[in-house]
Amino acid sequence: MKFPVFSLRLKLTLGYALVFILASLLGAALIYLVASTELTRSLDATMEETAAIVVGNIEREDGAARFAADLQVRSELALELLDARGQVTAQAGDKEKLNLGSPRPGFQTVQDWRVYTVPLAGGGWLRVLRPTDLLSGLLETLARVLVGAALLMIVLSCLGGYLLADRALKPIDRVALAAASIARRGAYRERVPVAPGGDELTRLSTTVNAMLGSLEGTIEHEKSFARMAAHELRTPLTTLAGRVELLLDRPRDAAAYRAGLLQLQERIGALRALSEGLLSLARADAPPLLEPVDLAGTVLAVAEDLRPEFRAAGKTLHLDVEESWVQAEPEGVRQATVNLLQNALKYGGSQVTLRVRPRELSVADDGPGPPRENWPRLLRPLERGPGVQGISGSGLGLAVVAALARRWQADLRPGWAAPGFTVTLHFPEVNP
Numbered sequence: 476m477k478f479p480v481f482s483l484r485l486k487l488t489l490g491y492a493l494v495f496i497l498a499s500l501l502g503a504a505l506i507y508l509v510a511s512t513e514l515t516r517s518l519d520a521t522m523e524e525t526a527a528i529v530v531g532n533i534e535r536e537d538g539a540a541r542f543a544a545d546l547q548v549r550s551e552l553a554l555e556l557l558d559a560r561g562q563v564t565a566q567a568g569d570k571e572k573l574n575l576g577s578p579r580p581g582f583q584t585v586q587d588w589r590v591y592t593v594p595l596a597g598g599g600w601l602r603v604l605r606p607t608d609l610l611s612g613l614l615e616t617l618a619r620v621l622v623g624a625a626l627l628m629i630v631l632s633c634l635g636g637y638l639l640a641d642r643a644l645k646p647i648d649r650v651a652l653a654a655a656s657i658a659r660r661g662a663y664r665e666r667v668p669v670a671p672g673g674d675e676l677t678r679l680s681t682t683v684n685a686m687l688g689s690l691e692g693t694i695e696h697e698k699s700f701a702r703m704a705a706h707e708l709r710t711p712l713t714t715l716a717g718r719v720e721l722l723l724d725r726p727r728d729a730a731a732y733r734a735g736l737l738q739l740q741e742r743i744g745a746l747r748a749l750s751e752g753l754l755s756l757a758r759a760d761a762p763p764l765l766e767p768v769d770l771a772g773t774v775l776a777v778a779e780d781l782r783p784e785f786r787a788a789g790k791t792l793h794l795d796v797e798e799s800w801v802q803a804e805p806e807g808v809r810q811a812t813v814n815l816l817q818n819a820l821k822y823g824g825s826q827v828t829l830r831v832r833p834r835e836l837s838v839a840d841d842g843p844g845p846p847r848e849n850w851p852r853l854l855r856p857l858e859r860g861p862g863v864q865g866i867s868g869s870g871l872g873l874a875v876v877a878a879l880a881r882r883w884q885a886d887l888r889p890g891w892a893a894p895g896f897t898v899t900l901h902f903p904e905v906n907p
């Protein structure tokens with residue numbers, strides 16, 4: 476089912492107008508009701524007063540009642556005297572022929588006449604009659620005025636409602652227009668105007684701005700990452716191209732080519748490590764998909780893979796592993812362990828210990844560790860410590876570990892002991 480599309484302005488206007496129309500109609504009906512009751516009551520009171528005066532001006536002759544000769548009757552009134560059987564015995568003023576039935580005390584309305592009947596002390600009845608056309612004429616005029624006023628109110632309420640809705644929605648329009656213009660031009664550094672007043676509109680504009688701010692952060696981050704990656708890859712690629720050119724600039728013998736190719740192979744290996752590191756960092760931006768990871772099992776597998784490298788370097792890898800399950804990503808845990816073990820292998824002494832405790836993974840070596848004050852910097856991509864010339868690496872290992880730790884809400888802590896350096900990953904408590 477398809478609903479007709481109304482603008483919010485129109486909906487609000489109709490809403491305001493509807494409330495106003497109902498209120499005016501109700502008000503008009505109430506005024507009409509009160510006016511008609513009050514007018515009838517006051518006319519009845521006049522008739523009662525008239526009746527009281529007339530009763531004082533009734534004379535009796537042989538038991539028959541008649542009006543005193545000097546009784547003045549107001550032009551719009553008519554009077555009748557009736558005997559006990561209800562037969563009219565005297566009358567004053569003009570009136571139509573009415574079928575009033577047998578007399579009974581009080582008020583009644585018959586055709587267009589209001590009739591007031593009072594029993595007389597000496598027997599018989601007095602009737603005061605008054606045409607109702609005066610009252611109905613008044614009420615008709617009142618109704619006409621009320622309907623006119625209500626119509627005017629309705630027109631005014633529609634107009635006022637539209638103006639109010641327009642005023643209320645203008646700031647939203649401004650935010651929407653600014654947001655649309657930002658989206659069209661991709662100007663994510665710009666902001667929408669903040670509506671003053673601290674109300675819902677202020678909240679809307681500040682929320683939109685906060686969203687733009689966070690988008691700007693993400694976009695800037697992506698841009699700087701792409702710039703950094705391009706820059707880092709350009710240098711080794713230029714070196715590589717230079718070496719190939721050198722190798723080809725004149726004919727050489729097989730041994731020289733072989734030596735050159737071996738050098739190239741080494742460079743390509745470093746380049747691959749760099750691109751893999753960059754890829755790991757880029758992946759660390761994706762939303763994490765956490766699952767229970769067997770910390771002990773994962774790190775033992777990594778230790779087995781790296782054992783030949785330790786053996787080749789003449790270093791010993793000790794394992795001190797307890798059962799531990801954490802909320803993380805298996806591939807990430809593997810990668811973090813590799814990075815930390817390789818650092819210990821490259822920069823540590825001869826003994827390296829890989830330790831697993833409940834919700835804790837640590838790699839300790841017996842080297843001096845990096846200078847304490849350098850630690851925060853070394854967690855950033857492409858940063859390397861002093862005195863690493865001649866040691867292969869691109870400064871991405873710790874940055875990847877730090878990014879992974881953030882994904883798992885784990886804590887990455889360095890620890891210096893004399894002598895020895897330990898890096899520990901503390902995992903958060905697993906919610907059952």
Ligand SMILES: Nc1ncnc2c1ncn2[C@@H]1O[C@H](COP(=O)(O)OP(=O)(O)OP(=O)(O)O)[C@@H](O)[C@H]1O
Pocket residue numbers: 752814818819822823840842843844845853858859860861863867868869870871872873874896
């Ligand atoms: N166990 C350690 N002992 C002493 N210094 C360390 C240790 N681990 C890291 N460092 C210092 O921190 C720097 C950054 O380490 P990171 O792992 O990020 O990069 P890298 O090892 O130089 O290169 P990559 O890991 O990308 O091959 C290293 O260059 C080194 O100076």
Ligand SMILES: [Mg+2]
Pocket residue numbers: 814817818868871872873
């Ligand atoms: Mg490293």
